[in-house]
Amino acid sequence: MSTAAQTIGKRMTRVLFLTSALTIPAASFAQDVNAVPVGDDEEEFGEVAPADGQQDLIPPPDAQDGNVPDAEGQDVDEQDVGDPDISVPGGGTIVVTARRNRDVTRSSTQVVSVLSATEIARTGEGDIAGALSRVTGLSTGGNGLVFVRGLGDRYSLALLNGLPLPSPQPLSRVVPLDIFPTSIIASSLVQKTYSANFPGEFGGGVINLTTRAVPEEGFLKIGGGISGDTQTTGQQGFAFFGSDLDWLGFDDGTRDTPPSLQTFFDSGARLSDIGVDQQAIARELGNPNLVLTQRLDGVPANFSGSITGGTSFDVFGDGRFGVIATASISNSWRNRVITSQSAVNADLDLDTDFRDFTTDNRVVVNGLLGFGLEIGEHQFRFTNLYIRDTLKQAQLSFGDDFQSGFSQQIQNTGWFERQLLDTQFVGELEFGRLGVDIRAGYAQTQREAPFEYTFQYVRTNEPNDPFGEVFVNVLDRQRGFASVAFSQLREDLYYGGIDVSYPVTDWLAATVGYAYTDTDRRSERREFFFDADTGFPDGVGLFRPDFLLGDAVIDFFDIGLIETTQSDPAFAAALDIHAGYGKLQIAPVDTVTIDLGVRYETADQTVNPINVFDIDLGSSALTALSNDYFLPAATVTFEASDRLQLRVAASKTIARPQFRELVFQTYFDPETNRQFNGNPFLTDSELFNAEMRLEYYLERDKKLSIAGFYKEIDSPIEAFSSFSDNEQVTSFANAPSANLYGAEVDVQASFDLDTLGGWFATKQAVVSANYTYTQSEISVADEDTTNVFPGGTRPASDFFRDGAALTGQSDHLANLQLGFEDLDRLQQLTLLLSYGSKRVTSRGTNALPDIVEEPGLQVDLVGRQLATLFGREFEVKAEIRNIFGRDFEEFQSNGTDRIEINSYERGTAFSLSVSAEF
Numbered sequence: 001m002s003t004a005a006q007t008i009g010k011r012m013t014r015v016l017f018l019t020s021a022l023t024i025p026a027a028s029f030a031q032d033v034n035a036v037p038v039g040d041d042e043e044e045f046g047e048v049a050p051a052d053g054q055q056d057l058i059p060p061p062d063a064q065d066g067n068v069p070d071a072e073g074q075d076v077d078e079q080d081v082g083d084p085d086i087s088v089p090g091g092g093t094i095v096v097t098a099r100r101n102r103d104v105t106r107s108s109t110q111v112v113s114v115l116s117a118t119e120i121a122r123t124g125e126g127d128i129a130g131a132l133s134r135v136t137g138l139s140t141g142g143n144g145l146v147f148v149r150g151l152g153d154r155y156s157l158a159l160l161n162g163l164p165l166p167s168p169q170p171l172s173r174v175v176p177l178d179i180f181p182t183s184i185i186a187s188s189l190v191q192k193t194y195s196a197n198f199p200g201e202f203g204g205g206v207i208n209l210t211t212r213a214v215p216e217e218g219f220l221k222i223g224g225g226i227s228g229d230t231q232t233t234g235q236q237g238f239a240f241f242g243s244d245l246d247w248l249g250f251d252d253g254t255r256d257t258p259p260s261l262q263t264f265f266d267s268g269a270r271l272s273d274i275g276v277d278q279q280a281i282a283r284e285l286g287n288p289n290l291v292l293t294q295r296l297d298g299v300p301a302n303f304s305g306s307i308t309g310g311t312s313f314d315v316f317g318d319g320r321f322g323v324i325a326t327a328s329i330s331n332s333w334r335n336r337v338i339t340s341q342s343a344v345n346a347d348l349d350l351d352t353d354f355r356d357f358t359t360d361n362r363v364v365v366n367g368l369l370g371f372g373l374e375i376g377e378h379q380f381r382f383t384n385l386y387i388r389d390t391l392k393q394a395q396l397s398f399g400d401d402f403q404s405g406f407s408q409q410i411q412n413t414g415w416f417e418r419q420l421l422d423t424q425f426v427g428e429l430e431f432g433r434l435g436v437d438i439r440a441g442y443a444q445t446q447r448e449a450p451f452e453y454t455f456q457y458v459r460t461n462e463p464n465d466p467f468g469e470v471f472v473n474v475l476d477r478q479r480g481f482a483s484v485a486f487s488q489l490r491e492d493l494y495y496g497g498i499d500v501s502y503p504v505t506d507w508l509a510a511t512v513g514y515a516y517t518d519t520d521r522r523s524e525r526r527e528f529f530f531d532a533d534t535g536f537p538d539g540v541g542l543f544r545p546d547f548l549l550g551d552a553v554i555d556f557f558d559i560g561l562i563e564t565t566q567s568d569p570a571f572a573a574a575l576d577i578h579a580g581y582g583k584l585q586i587a588p589v590d591t592v593t594i595d596l597g598v599r600y601e602t603a604d605q606t607v608n609p610i611n612v613f614d615i616d617l618g619s620s621a622l623t624a625l626s627n628d629y630f631l632p633a634a635t636v637t638f639e640a641s642d643r644l645q646l647r648v649a650a651s652k653t654i655a656r657p658q659f660r661e662l663v664f665q666t667y668f669d670p671e672t673n674r675q676f677n678g679n680p681f682l683t684d685s686e687l688f689n690a691e692m693r694l695e696y697y698l699e700r701d702k703k704l705s706i707a708g709f710y711k712e713i714d715s716p717i718e719a720f721s722s723f724s725d726n727e728q729v730t731s732f733a734n735a736p737s738a739n740l741y742g743a744e745v746d747v748q749a750s751f752d753l754d755t756l757g758g759w760f761a762t763k764q765a766v767v768s769a770n771y772t773y774t775q776s777e778i779s780v781a782d783e784d785t786t787n788v789f790p791g792g793t794r795p796a797s798d799f800f801r802d803g804a805a806l807t808g809q810s811d812h813l814a815n816l817q818l819g820f821e822d823l824d825r826l827q828q829l830t831l832l833l834s835y836g837s838k839r840v841t842s843r844g845t846n847a848l849p850d851i852v853e854e855p856g857l858q859v860d861l862v863g864r865q866l867a868t869l870f871g872r873e874f875e876v877k878a879e880i881r882n883i884f885g886r887d888f889e890e891f892q893s894n895g896t897d898r899i900e901i902n903s904y905e906r907g908t909a910f911s912l913s914v915s916a917e918f
Contacts, residue, residue: 165422219917292546310324341899418446522610530549651688818830
């Protein structure tokens, strides 16, 4: 840690000890929070968990009557105050303050933002990633990953009901949040200051999703919708047949590994070994349903459907048992005409220039089955979640290679299955003043990408070439090639933890806990090129892909195979973490709350090549990291008045390299249109975090907060990219150090319109605005080095520029919501504006500029209305997204010239959905 960081830490420690020494304990504390319905679900759901899971000690005099004071000191009926259901590790936040604040963001001892079911519904977003992009300081990438305060997804931590989640995405440790539909989420909490009850991998913040609670009464809700966009729906697209069940996101067996190939995999032999029948394997790899791309004259509209139901009943005399279940499916299409270019030098003279016509068909299927039991003061929750996210992609690319003078036509087809299974148990026990929290879970993610095909046809454009004016593929990797890849990944995660909380005195509460995670991942990728000899006729190379790989051609021309992944085909990765922590929450006076904690975390992280062949090929692409850390955290909250609150926080946290970043194995990401390769030499990053926040509460539903934050990162992991022909390959390296600082402003308010009378008597206006300014700098000295596989130690300046911003960091993030809604019945109209300034997605190498993405301004309009039809009430929702057609732009620029790396038009999207409750 730097001298500056040590100084800040020492000063914070002195302030805390001085505050504790000079103050006296308070005498009054808050009481348990009672049951309050949440937003639109007030008829469905009865009691919900206290905000932050808070356990309060002694009721203040003004709360004995069941009413609570608002910011003006006036009593407010509890039923008018919504309280989101939140489940976090460590028993949540124990509130030791004389004032009973029902606003979670105010009553928590940490800096948090909470989206309740009502707020999520107001955004109209179909997945939780989109809803979170409306939170101060948060933005999302196109792959559903959430960035917190300008830090990449590696610095975000995602939890479900307080338990960790593995990711079905090989590129990320964090699960993509766009696979979680908002229908299964009761609330989403974002905590931006670290507390010791959370895992130590905490950079920008933690995102905790809480699934829907047990219903008080039985209900059944059914919904469906259609949508489309101006770039896709009814427009020309591309597709391949695949299998009969593709529209449901499942394969009917068509993509099972063919018998001869499976026998080869099981044998441990290499393709070059005697006895391997390459032609027999090759003949099984040319299924026309998987290799033949066809044009769609009109891409169909998107559709979705969902059903949710639940019930509960009394048990054991004083207990209640409930169950909730939900299932949904969405089938969506997206066209992208991507401009993909690469440069040969820092002047950005073109090396290649391509247009990639891409059609994605994405199907998401999910289900949730939850059970809840309440017996006296004890609560138990058993949650089971299933999510399957399938992408079927067809792509045709046309472009020029300016170095060779050749033109190319490339066809890619792929089927990418991602699947998450998660089962978890949470027990919250209360034995008088003693609270015991027990959490356990098992989760499994899988990703399979069978039959990833690439066909390259080349036109030489040479006048002396008889075939110089046509595209030819002679399967020699010089003038065309054909390849097929099979990849699969499985990750298993086991989690267990226990926490014990006890109010030692009336001004001091203590919590101790232990947590264990065991993560194991196995990934395998096998890629094969079809190989013809030099006598393969150019005329046969004119065949379309299914004929080119037909049995007759393979047999007659003796087409063989070459495995390009023979050196490192499979890896096993593991991460075992043991953690113990202790927390003290101190109320020295009734206006000061001090949250002190320290977490000790020890971890062993390994990545080892798996030898799938009889002969050991001696791969050196392995990683073995074994580290332990003490991670202190402190937050002081001072209530200057009933309306004004000041927070000061400091902590030390870490960021470990992700498995994908460590595995030296090629992975193609269909979203970013590029390949990735890991670096086994990566090491952990260490962070120092500090924040000061001023919160001003004018009255209920009106608040203002202003914050400043600072982070110092030792050995941050950054992405860098290189180019080969038309392929962009991204890898990772540790930069020497970096720092980040910034400020946030958040305003929320609602205004009753009853003074206008008449139709406006039951209406209100809602305004929510936030802005985040962030600056970051990487520090690189002449003598600094970094380690990159397989080259070893290199000057850090080969990959990083001193003073450059961290990848993923936008200088400016802003959100504005202007809403109009009825207080008596469902009627809402919300205008949403979201802006993000440009951010680096990958470092440029070989003197090339960095690759930059510019999110820009997006404007959405969402309307929700309760309608009556055939004597039954229906909720109707209409949305217009990206009203002004903001394009996606990812590029390189040297200040004078610019080339497009991954840019395309997004168009404007429209959707209409209807749901009814029975």
